[in-house]
Structures are given as structure tokens and as C-alpha cells.
Amino acid sequence: MSLWWVLPFAGLLLCIATGPLLFRHAWEHHYGKIAAFWAALVIGPLALAFGIPSATQAVLHALLTEYMSFIILLFALFTISGGIFVAGNIHGTPLVNAGLLLGGAVLASVIGTTGASMILIRPLIRANDNRRFNAHVVIFFIFLVSNIGGSLTPLG
Structure with missing residues (x-):
């Protein structure tokens, strides 16, 4: 062809x-x-x-x-990861956000981008709900966890 x-x-x-x-x-x-x-x-x-x-x-x-x-x-993936609830008293500081993004990128290579995104997006949004400017955090999350994070292993 x-x-x-x-x-x-x-x-x-x-x-x-x-x-x-x-x-x-x-x-x-x-x-x-x-x-x-x-x-x-x-x-x-x-x-x-x-x-x-x-x-x-x-x-x-x-x-x-x-x-x-x-x-x-x-x-x-949606069924399994949608039932996982990650709770904690986390606040959306730059260090915590960077840690969540780094952990999400590594987790995406282990369980796949869809599963990591489903598990971590809600804690990230809850951690940043009191910040005035927080849209950029979700955009970085989409790039790092949902897209790039899966490139570290063939599973992604």
C-alpha cells in the first residue's frame, strides 16, 4: 500500500x-x-x-x-480507577502540586495514563479548590500525567 x-x-x-x-x-x-x-x-x-x-x-x-x-x-480502567478514592489533607501549594504531577507521571507509566488520570485528578482539584488561579495546574496535569507520563514504559 x-x-x-x-x-x-x-x-x-x-x-x-x-x-x-x-x-x-x-x-x-x-x-x-x-x-x-x-x-x-x-x-x-x-x-x-x-x-x-x-x-x-x-x-x-x-x-x-x-x-x-x-x-x-x-x-x-474507568470502572476500576473510578472506584478508588484518594483522601488526604493536602493543600495546593507549588511543592504539593509538583509532587502530585511527578507522582502522577510515574504512576501513569505503571498503570496507564487513563487510570492515573482518573485516580489523581480529583485529589488535585480538591487540593487547589481554594486557589484563585488554578486552571494552569489542570493543564499541566493533562500534559504530564494524561499524555507524557505514559511514555516512560510501553504500557503508557
């Missing part, structure tokens, strides 16, 4: 990244149709080039073996 097969995926990612910013109201109402358009740009030529049975098999493989297993994994 040539590099041309990547273009619909790149277009979909570009639409997801820029759509809500560039055409907000149209995106809110039609994002499913836009995603279906990009999917059709792959499935249509795939059916023409390799035949309808091969295209059907590829779509079913993607949906049943890859997508569904991913959704089941996310459901399990």
Missing part, C-alpha cells in the same frame, strides 16, 4: 484538531458526518482496489478486534 492511504487519516486528525476552533457551530452539529466522510475516503477506494469482501473484512477487523477491545479496556 502506498503513502496515499494515510491521507484520509491525516485529514481526520486535522479536522479533529482544527474543526472545533475554525468552524465551531458546524462542527458541533456535523462532526459525525465529517468523520464518516473521512472513513468513506478510505473504505470506498479500499473496496475498489481490493474488492468488497476484503474491504468488509478490514472494516470488521478494525471494529471488532481493535476498536471494541480498546473500548472494553477503557471501560475497565
Whole structure:
């Protein structure tokens, strides 16, 4: 397969990244149709080039073996980590926030980014609820725990 097969995926990612910013109201109402358009740009030529049975098999493989297993994994992580309650008398000082972010990044490499994010976001928000300016803490949390933290091991 040539590099041309990547273009619909790149277009979909570009639409997801820029759509809500560039055409907000149209995106809110039609994002499913836009995603279906990009999917059709792959499935249509795939059916023409390799035949309808091969295209059907590829779509079913993607949906049943890859997508569904991913959704089941996310459901399990949300179920398990959503039931864990981390309590403590912590206050949102810069040192405590840095410690939570560092611990969250390390924990994300052990249990995965989704689990670490689910476990630590509520204590972080509770610790910083009395601060006037606290939005940056959640943004750093998203970058460090939810995204970068998982890159330390293959699990992430």
C-alpha cells in the first residue's frame, strides 16, 4: 500500500484538531458526518482496489478486534480507577502540586495514563479548590500525567 492511504487519516486528525476552533457551530452539529466522510475516503477506494469482501473484512477487523477491545479496556480502567478514592489533607501549594504531577507521571507509566488520570485528578482539584488561579495546574496535569507520563514504559 502506498503513502496515499494515510491521507484520509491525516485529514481526520486535522479536522479533529482544527474543526472545533475554525468552524465551531458546524462542527458541533456535523462532526459525525465529517468523520464518516473521512472513513468513506478510505473504505470506498479500499473496496475498489481490493474488492468488497476484503474491504468488509478490514472494516470488521478494525471494529471488532481493535476498536471494541480498546473500548472494553477503557471501560475497565474507568470502572476500576473510578472506584478508588484518594483522601488526604493536602493543600495546593507549588511543592504539593509538583509532587502530585511527578507522582502522577510515574504512576501513569505503571498503570496507564487513563487510570492515573482518573485516580489523581480529583485529589488535585480538591487540593487547589481554594486557589484563585488554578486552571494552569489542570493543564499541566493533562500534559504530564494524561499524555507524557505514559511514555516512560510501553504500557503508557
